[in-house]
Amino acid sequence: MTVPLGEQLVAQGGPVIPDFGEGSDCVVDNRLFCPDWVRDNWSSVLQPALVEHIELTLIAVAVGFVLSLAAALLTHRYRHLERTFGSFSAVVYTVPSLALFQLLVPVTGLTVTTVEVALVGYTLLILYRNILEGLRSVPPDVLEAARGMGLTRRQTLWRIELPLAVPATMAGLRIAVVSTIALATVAALVVPKGLGYPIFLALREAFNTEILVAGALAVALALVADALLVVAERALTPWARARRVT
Amino acid sequence: MIAGLDLHVFGDALQFVFDERRLILEKTWEHLLLSGAALAIATAIALPLGVWLGHLHRGSFLAVNVANLGRALPSLAVIAVGFVFLGVGFWSVALALVVLAVPPILTNTYVAVDGVQTDAVEAARGMGMTRRQIVTRVELPLALPLIFAGIRTATVFVVATATIAAVAGGGGLGDIIVNQAGYGLEGVVGAALCVSVLALLADAAVGLLQRFLTPAGLRAEARAFEPDVVTATEATLEQLGAKS
Numbered sequence: 001m002t003v004p005l006g007e008q009l010v011a012q013g014g015p016v017i018p019d020f021g022e023g024s025d026c027v028v029d030n031r032l033f034c035p036d037w038v039r040d041n042w043s044s045v046l047q048p049a050l051v052e053h054i055e056l057t058l059i060a061v062a063v064g065f066v067l068s069l070a071a072a073l074l075t076h077r078y079r080h081l082e083r084t085f086g087s088f089s090a091v092v093y094t095v096p097s098l099a100l101f102q103l104l105v106p107v108t109g110l111t112v113t114t115v116e117v118a119l120v121g122y123t124l125l126i127l128y129r130n131i132l133e134g135l136r137s138v139p140p141d142v143l144e145a146a147r148g149m150g151l152t153r154r155q156t157l158w159r160i161e162l163p164l165a166v167p168a169t170m171a172g173l174r175i176a177v178v179s180t181i182a183l184a185t186v187a188a189l190v191v192p193k194g195l196g197y198p199i200f201l202a203l204r205e206a207f208n209t210e211i212l213v214a215g216a217l218a219v220a221l222a223l224v225a226d227a228l229l230v231v232a233e234r235a236l237t238p239w240a241r242a243r244r245v246t
Numbered sequence: 247m248i249a250g251l252d253l254h255v256f257g258d259a260l261q262f263v264f265d266e267r268r269l270i271l272e273k274t275w276e277h278l279l280l281s282g283a284a285l286a287i288a289t290a291i292a293l294p295l296g297v298w299l300g301h302l303h304r305g306s307f308l309a310v311n312v313a314n315l316g317r318a319l320p321s322l323a324v325i326a327v328g329f330v331f332l333g334v335g336f337w338s339v340a341l342a343l344v345v346l347a348v349p350p351i352l353t354n355t356y357v358a359v360d361g362v363q364t365d366a367v368e369a370a371r372g373m374g375m376t377r378r379q380i381v382t383r384v385e386l387p388l389a390l391p392l393i394f395a396g397i398r399t400a401t402v403f404v405v406a407t408a409t410i411a412a413v414a415g416g417g418g419l420g421d422i423i424v425n426q427a428g429y430g431l432e433g434v435v436g437a438a439l440c441v442s443v444l445a446l447l448a449d450a451a452v453g454l455l456q457r458f459l460t461p462a463g464l465r466a467e468a469r470a471f472e473p474d475v476v477t478a479t480e481a482t483l484e485q486l487g488a489k490s
Contacts, residue, residue, distance in 0.1 A: 032330070094445050096406030099438035102423055106255035106435060175317065182320035186410060189424065199326050203413050208330050215323030222318035 027209070034209045045198055045210075050217055053194040056184045057225075060116055061177055064123030071124075072131035076161075082132075089125035097122070097183045101190045115187040122183055123176040130172025134165025167240060170233040174226055181222045195221070258432035259439060266433070269422075270440055277418035277444065280336065280411060281404045284343035288400060291344070292351035293393070300359025300389070301381055309356035316349025321407040329414040339408075339416030346407060347400040354396025358389035394456035401452050405445045419444070 026034035038046070075081045092100075100118045108114040138161050146156045188196030195218045202210035234240075263270055299305040321342075328342035362385045370384045412420030422429050422437035429437070 091446075094402055094449055095442045096409050096445050098406075098409040098420065098423055099441040099445075102434050102438040103442070106431065178317050182318070182322075185320045185322040196322055199322055200413065203326055203329060206329075211326045211330050215320070215326050218320045218323045219318060222320065226314070226318060 030206070030208055032208050033212060037209045038213055041210075046213065046217065049193075049195045049198050049214065050221065053181070053184055053196075053218070053221065056112075056115060056119065056187060056194050057177065057180045060119035060180050060184070061123055061173070063116065064120045064127055064176060064180075065173070067120065068124055068127035068131055071128050072135060073157075075128075075132055076135045085128060089121075089128055092121040093125045097186050098189065101187065105190065110190055112191055112193070114190050115184070115193075119180050119183060119187070123180060126176045126179070127169075127172045130168045130175075131165060134168030135161050137168060138164045166236050167233065170229065170236065174229045174233075177225050177229060178222045181218065181225060185218050255431055255435055259436035262429070262432045262436040263440060266436075270419075270437070273417070273419045273421055273437070274440060274444065277405070277408055277420075277441070280340055280343070280416055280418050281401070281408045281448070283336075284340045284347055284404050284408070285397075285401060287340070288344045288347035288351055288404075289397060292348045293355055296352045296355025296393075297359050297381060297386065297389075300356045300362075301385060303360055305356070306360070309353045312349045313353040316346065316353075319346065321346055322410055322413075325407075325410055325414050325416075334415035336416060339411040339414050342414075343404050343407060343411070347404050350399040350403070351393075351396045354399070355389070355393045358392035358396075359385050361392075362388045390460055391456065394452065394459070398449060398452040398456065402445055402449050405448045406441070409441050 024034065024036050027037050071081075071085050075085060095103075097118065100121065101114060104114045104117055108117060142160060142164070143156065146160050151159065184194050185196035185199060187194055188200050195214050198210050198214040199218075202208075202214065296309070299309060324345055325339060325342045328338050328345075332338035332341060366384055366388060367380060370380045375383065408416065408418050409420035409423060411418055412424045419437045419441045422433050423441070426434050
């Protein structure tokens with residue numbers, strides 16, 4: 001499974017002669033959903049794709065988060081940087097994912113790097129804006145109280161501004177993770193990794209079961225990740241819950 | 247030293263776009279047709295529904311969850327599932343794109359109409375306006391900027407996603423991008439450049455349309471209260487996650 005998909009994908013159309021190897025009647029007939037195919041191919045096809053998908057997403061979001069945090073902190077300190085960072089990430093955001101992957105191929109080749117650079121690019125706008133928004137949402141009287149208590153600038157940042165920016169940051173992380181999971185399916189066009197790879201292969205052969213299962217896994221992964229981040233957000237901001245109770 | 251660093255491909259790509267301008271124009275036209283059809287259908291569904299729910303101030307649960315679900319749906323998976331149930335072709339892909347374009351338009355429309363100041367609506371009622379007049383003459387014009395922000399998000403998203411349509415026989419510039427065997431890397435990169443430019447142009451075009459359709463009074467007001475308008479739009483966009 002190492003041939004880059006770009007080389008072998010041909011646009012669909014016309015009659016397709018299915019050849020799914022040996023298998024049950026269900027697989028040979030290409031019925032809508034064949035549980036036995038899923039059972040037989042879970043550990044060889046679906047599970048590795050799922051794990052790769054999670055890896056691609058985690059790396060992209062982690063790198064994107066570090067870069068965005070740095071950029072947001074810089075902007076918070078030096079306001080004139082906002083226009084530069086903001087418009088750069090907005091342009092990246094408008095470029096279609098499939099196109100961005102392909103535009104990077106001549107620079108970084110058919111590698112995971114290409115995929116990650118593109119995925120990180122897309123997380124930047126969301127995370128940068130949300131972190132900055134969070135840092136700026138700290139009420140001025142809180143900041144004055146901090147100054148009055150004799151906190152240095154650094155202490156104010158670490159003890160007041162960053163903790164209070166957590167809700168907005170987590171909201172951004174949720175969006176970034178979910179959209180990265182969605183975008184990473186397209187990455188299979190560059191490297192044979194992630195849940196997009198079985199989807200692309202199955203589309204080429206019009207094999208229903210694999211399309212549906214891999215597609216459903218991608219959706220399920222996004223929903224589960226979103227739910228986990230909601231839980232994490234609640235755990236990180238106990239004060240929000242307390243306020244809700246009163 | 248970097249693996250596969252051959253930047254001359256970009257030059258070749260521009261040459262490809264020039265040499266094959268007929269093909270590129272034809273595929274661009276297909277691309278626009280597909281995106282336009284999907285956007286028109288999605289707007290026809292989402293706009294009235296959002297206005298209606300927003301006018302009644304009901305269904306915030308629905309509007310927010312549709313947005314969340316829309317974000318979680320990988321476009322490739324939606325197109326692939328559309329392919330399984332609807333087969334190969336233009337309308338199969340167009341319908342998949344409609345599914346992806348409805349959430350941002352619906353949620354933004356709902357938030358916009360729901361958020362129209364009650365004072366304005368009550369004044370209109372006091373002036374003896376009918377329900378219909380309130381919706382068409384007060385709520386809709388006031389909600390227009392935010393509604394357009396949603397349509398703009400959906401437009402960029404659909405133009406971008408229509409590229410993936412090629413794998414399900416939808417045509418468009420994606421046909422070239424996924425067929426490296428046929429067009430070579432220069433063709434793929436050339437088509438990718440064209441799609442990027444197309445997305446930026448579509449974004450700008452809807453932005454212009456928005457400015458053109460916003461009532462003059464509101465335009466002046468929007469300038470006066472610019473920070474508010476910007477944060478409102480950005481908040482919605484962030485809630486929506488612009489793209490998935």
